Amino acid sequence: MIRLQQLSLMRGTKPLFEQADLTINPGEKVGLIGANGAGKSTLFAMLRDELHPDGGSIDFPRQWRVAHVAQETPALDRLAIDYAIDGDAELRRLEGELAQVEAQGQQADGHRIGELHAKLADADAYTVRSRAEQLLAGLGFSEAQMMQPVASFSGGWRMRLNLAQALMCPSELLLLDEPTNHLDLDAILWLEDWLRRYAGTLLVISHDRDFLDGLTNVIVHIDERRLKRYGGNYSAFERQRAAHLALAQAMVEKQQRKRAHLQSFIDRFKAKATKAKQAQSRIKALAKMEELAPLRAAAEFSFEFREPERAPNPLLVLDTVDAGYRSPEGDEKTIVRGIDFSLQSGQRIGLLGANGAGKSTFIKTIAGDVSPLHGTARLGKGLAIGYFAQHQLEMLRPDDSPLMHLMRIAPDVREQELRDFLGSFNFPGEMVKSPIAPFSGGEKARLALALIVWQRPNLLLLDEPTNHLDLETREALTEALAQFDGTLLLVSHDRHLLRATTDEFLIVADGRLQPFDGDLDDYKEWLFKSRAAEAASQAPSETSTIDRKEQKRAEAQERQRLSQQRKPLEKRLLKVEADMAELQERQSVVETALADSAIYEPERKDALKHLLAEQVKIRQALEPLEAEWLELQEALEQL
Numbered sequence: 001m002i003r004l005q006q007l008s009l010m011r012g013t014k015p016l017f018e019q020a021d022l023t024i025n026p027g028e029k030v031g032l033i034g035a036n037g038a039g040k041s042t043l044f045a046m047l048r049d050e051l052h053p054d055g056g057s058i059d060f061p062r063q064w065r066v067a068h069v070a071q072e073t074p075a076l077d078r079l080a081i082d083y084a085i086d087g088d089a090e091l092r093r094l095e096g097e098l099a100q101v102e103a104q105g106q107q108a109d110g111h112r113i114g115e116l117h118a119k120l121a122d123a124d125a126y127t128v129r130s131r132a133e134q135l136l137a138g139l140g141f142s143e144a145q146m147m148q149p150v151a152s153f154s155g156g157w158r159m160r161l162n163l164a165q166a167l168m169c170p171s172e173l174l175l176l177d178e179p180t181n182h183l184d185l186d187a188i189l190w191l192e193d194w195l196r197r198y199a200g201t202l203l204v205i206s207h208d209r210d211f212l213d214g215l216t217n218v219i220v221h222i223d224e225r226r227l228k229r230y231g232g233n234y235s236a237f238e239r240q241r242a243a244h245l246a247l248a249q250a251m252v253e254k255q256q257r258k259r260a261h262l263q264s265f266i267d268r269f270k271a272k273a274t275k276a277k278q279a280q281s282r283i284k285a286l287a288k289m290e291e292l293a294p295l296r297a298a299a300e301f302s303f304e305f306r307e308p309e310r311a312p313n314p315l316l317v318l319d320t321v322d323a324g325y326r327s328p329e330g331d332e333k334t335i336v337r338g339i340d341f342s343l344q345s346g347q348r349i350g351l352l353g354a355n356g357a358g359k360s361t362f363i364k365t366i367a368g369d370v371s372p373l374h375g376t377a378r379l380g381k382g383l384a385i386g387y388f389a390q391h392q393l394e395m396l397r398p399d400d401s402p403l404m405h406l407m408r409i410a411p412d413v414r415e416q417e418l419r420d421f422l423g424s425f426n427f428p429g430e431m432v433k434s435p436i437a438p439f440s441g442g443e444k445a446r447l448a449l450a451l452i453v454w455q456r457p458n459l460l461l462l463d464e465p466t467n468h469l470d471l472e473t474r475e476a477l478t479e480a481l482a483q484f485d486g487t488l489l490l491v492s493h494d495r496h497l498l499r500a501t502t503d504e505f506l507i508v509a510d511g512r513l514q515p516f517d518g519d520l521d522d523y524k525e526w527l528f529k530s531r532a533a534e535a536a537s538q539a540p541s542e543t544s545t546i547d548r549k550e551q552k553r554a555e556a557q558e559r560q561r562l563s564q565q566r567k568p569l570e571k572r573l574l575k576v577e578a579d580m581a582e583l584q585e586r587q588s589v590v591e592t593a594l595a596d597s598a599i600y601e602p603e604r605k606d607a608l609k610h611l612l613a614e615q616v617k618i619r620q621a622l623e624p625l626e627a628e629w630l631e632l633q634e635a636l637e638q639l
Contacts (some may be wrong), residue, residue, distance in 0.1 A: 001025050001060065002047075002173075002201065008055035009042065014041055015225055019056065022220060022227040026172075027624070027633040029195070029202040031212040031234060034222030036442065040205045043222075044068065044175050047203070060173065061377070067171035069179065073158035075151035080141065082162055084132045084151050086302045087165030091123045123170075135164045137531075138190035140355045154181040167194065175206040180211055181467060185354040185493040200634075208472065209234050210495035217577050230377075231584030240585055244592055248607050301426055302476045305484040308458035310381030313345040315459050315487055316366060321375035322366040323358065332373050335361040339375070339513050343459070348488045350498045350515055352523055353508035360390060362508060363461050366489070386457030388465045393444045398437035402427045405436075410454060426451040441468030448476065457484040468492045490573055495520050512578045573632045580625050588619045599630050 002024040009017045016039035024030055032040050045051040046058055057638075067087075076083065085436065086092055092364050098116040100109050119269075124131070139160045145153075150161060150444040161180040164289065166174065176195075195202060206212055212234035219230045219237035230237040237254070318341040324334040325502050335358040351359050360628050364370040367387045389395075412468050422432050425446050433628060436444060445509055452460070460481070474494060481488060494499055498520060505516040505523070516523065561629050566585040593599060599608050 004056065005057045005059075007053050007058065007227075008047075009039070009053050010053070011039075011042065017053070017227075018225040020225065020227040022229060024201060024218070024220075026201055026630065027199065028206070028382075029198075029216045030218045031216035031237075032203055032220050032485070033234070033471065034441065035472075038222040039225075040222060041177055044177055044203070044205070047173070047175060064172040065170060066173045066175065067169040068175040069159070069166045069167045069177065070162045073150065073155075073162055076258065077149045078148060079147055079149060080153070081129070081136060081146040083161055084136055084164040084168055085128055085515040087168035088123070088128065088170060090170070091120070091125055091128060092119050094126070096454060124472055125421060128168075129458060132164070132168060135167055137192075139164055140185065140187045142175050143222060154532065160187070163191075172200045174198060174200055174202045176202070176206075178205055178207070180206060180208050180493060183493060185352065185495070186354045186527055188493050193528075199376055207466075207469065207474060208494055208496075209474075210499075229584075230588070231581035236581065236585070240588060244588065245294070246566070251450050257598035262499050288566050301472050302479060303424055303453065304480050305453055305460075305486070306456045308380045308384065308456055308486045311345045311458040311486060312382045315343045315345060315380045316382050317342045317376075317378045318372070319376045319378070321365065322373040322379060323361050323370065324373050325361075325370065327372060334373060335511070336508060336513055337511050337629075339365075341513060343487060343489070345458070345487055348501060348503045349490070350502035350505045351489060351491045351508065352505050357510070358513075359508050360463055361491065362513060363387075363390075363491065367461050375544075383459060384455065384457045385459050385461060386450060386452040386455060387461045388448060388463060390464045390467070392448045393441065393468065396436060396444055396447065399435050401433045401449060402450070403432045405447060406454060420599060421454065442470055442473060445469055446473060460484065460486060460488045460490075462488070463491045465490075466492060466497060527572050550583055568581070569632055573629070576625055576632065579623065580629065583618050583622050583625070587615070587622070590615050590618065 002022075007017050007020040007022075008015070029571075032043065034040055042051060047060075048055060048066060061444065076088075086478065094116055098113065098120065102117065103113055120126070120210065133143075133146065138145075145568055150158065163176075163179055174195075179191065183191065188208070188211060192211060195204075195215055202215075204212075205295040217231070219232070219234055221228045221237065229339075230240050232372070234238075246293070303589060309434070318339045321339040321341075322334045323336040324332060324340060326332050332387065339362070351362070353359050367374055368388075369389075371386075402422050403415070403418060404561050406422060407413075407415075410418060412626070421431055426443075427447070427450075436447065439447075445465070449465070456516065462481075465477065469477065474497065478497050478500045481490075481497070485503075488501065490502055505518070507516040507523075509515055592614070593611055594608075598604065599611065
């Protein structure tokens with residue numbers, strides 16, 4: 001297990017952690033959350049032994065192999081598939097040693113060659129290429145792209161290659177820092193499915209609540225320089241956190257009433273000789289009383305889209321449009337063809353499809369950034385488009401302030417009104433007049449949204465608007481879009497945003513735009529079936545030998561046998577995890593109640609006795625469940 005004890009760390013003059021404790025059991029899938037700058041990535045650096053705490057300790061088995069996603073990708077001539085396989089460093093080491101031994105020719109040590117072949121077989125060297133192909137395909141790479149050099153890919157695609165390296169690395173501990181940032185929805189669904197089957201311990205930092213909900217069984221919240229563990233996924237964390245805040249606030253209000261009562265007695269009787277002794281005792285009691293600070297969630301950020309001034313209907317009509325690009329020489333590259341599309345006022349559409357299928361090209365054609373190659377695009381009179389592109393942040397001017405950006409589109413508005421508006425988007429004080437160059441990606445994304453909101457669009461075209469947003473700002477955007485009175489066309493890998501803000505889906509696939517009859521769960525099922533059918537179509541129609549047929553039959557029988565053995569274990573594991581999460585939630589409530597000093601007053605003796613008994617009962621119930629959980633994990637790993 002991973003155990004952090006009394007962990008303390010300073011970054012400059014800022015304390016990130018103060019006497020923080022945490023235990024993570026083997027095989028748990030943990031979501032690490034907290035405000036930006038709270039220390040999430042720093043904690044990962046300590047687990048990788050790149051940083052050392054100022055106090056306390058971090059312990060986990062030294063034999064554990066730790067995998068993580070590299071943040072830099074050199075511009076290599078190495079093929080993408082070979083770069084992905086490089087993630088298995090031990091396999092590459094064995095291959096290198098075998099090549100050296102075999103290069104000795106007749107003087108080669110045959111015994112050592114045999115040993116190395118056996119070790120390579122144990123390392124699954126003879127399936128490594130097919131495994132790498134499956135990984136890269138899942139992350140959105142075509143067969144042609146797998147054979148391209150790393151240097152030919154953009155930054156986002158290189159990060160996908162780094163993720164593939166981390167997944168290729170055999171590991172007992174996998175650290176993923178925002179793994180969905182550079183992925184489209186198709187790749188995220190594949191990754192979530194892959195990580196569910198990962199047998200080791202997973203720690204993931206993510207701002208995607210659906211990803212956390214579908215994957216994690218523990219949430220660790222960095223709050224007030226401590227690490228607080230919650231059983232269950234992100235939604236369970238939200239419920240437990242809300243209950244904890246409500247209970248803490250009730251304790252504060254109770255203490256405030258008690259302090260007011262003591263102060264009232266002191267004020268009334270401290271000058272009376274007959275009551276002086278009692279007044280002095282209450283003065284001492286008041287001085288000794290440690291004032292409870294109210295626990296507060298992070299200050300909520302919210303905004304709203306202003307009501308559009310008018311809305312034509314239909315907003316636009318595309319008649320047999322071919323969308324794509326025309327080179328300066330006049331060559332055409334059609335991405336989506338034969339688009340017949342009418343957008344009615346009030347529609348809320350989510351756009352689905354694989355990366356590169358043409359979603360962004362379609363939106364750019366509507367926005368007017370790209371002219372139709374063929375066909376006709378008719379825009380309604382009074383159409384006002386608010387367009388957030390994938391690369392919107394690059395269009396901001398780094399040397400200009402938020403105020404200068406807004407003044408450029410609202411030159412006749414009083415400065416104070418503009419400052420007030422930007423303040424509602426969390427640009428307070430001097431920040432509103434500071435150059436945006438050092439701003440974080442999330443702050444720049446908030447500014448881009450503010451500029452769109454100011455213009456009161458009646459059609460919002462949003463292409464991956466959440467890429468740089470934290471959980472709080474994503475939730476604010478979700479609420480604002482849900483209340484938006486205009487028309488919405490949205491591309492996003494954030495399933496929570498899609499579910500909460502859209503009413504229907506279109507899909508771009510095979511060069512066509514078509515309605516998708518179903519929800520996101522149906523899309524996931526359709527996607528996995530399509531991939532399975534594609535894989536089946538690429539498989540050889542006939543096996544070359546009878547031996548191969550027998551081998552495939554034996555492999556299928558073995559898979560079926562293992563599946564039958566795994567099913568009851570997995571079913572029991574889910575039940576044990578659910579029971580543990582319920583007990584841990586009860587344990588958190590009991591411990592919070594025991595932290596209330598009022599429970600130790602004489603008249604609360606029975607309540608205290610009940611709480612202590614409940615605490616013991618929960619611990620006794622948890623111990624055998626935790627032991628069984630470990631046994632089940634070990635049994636599944638052996639299979």
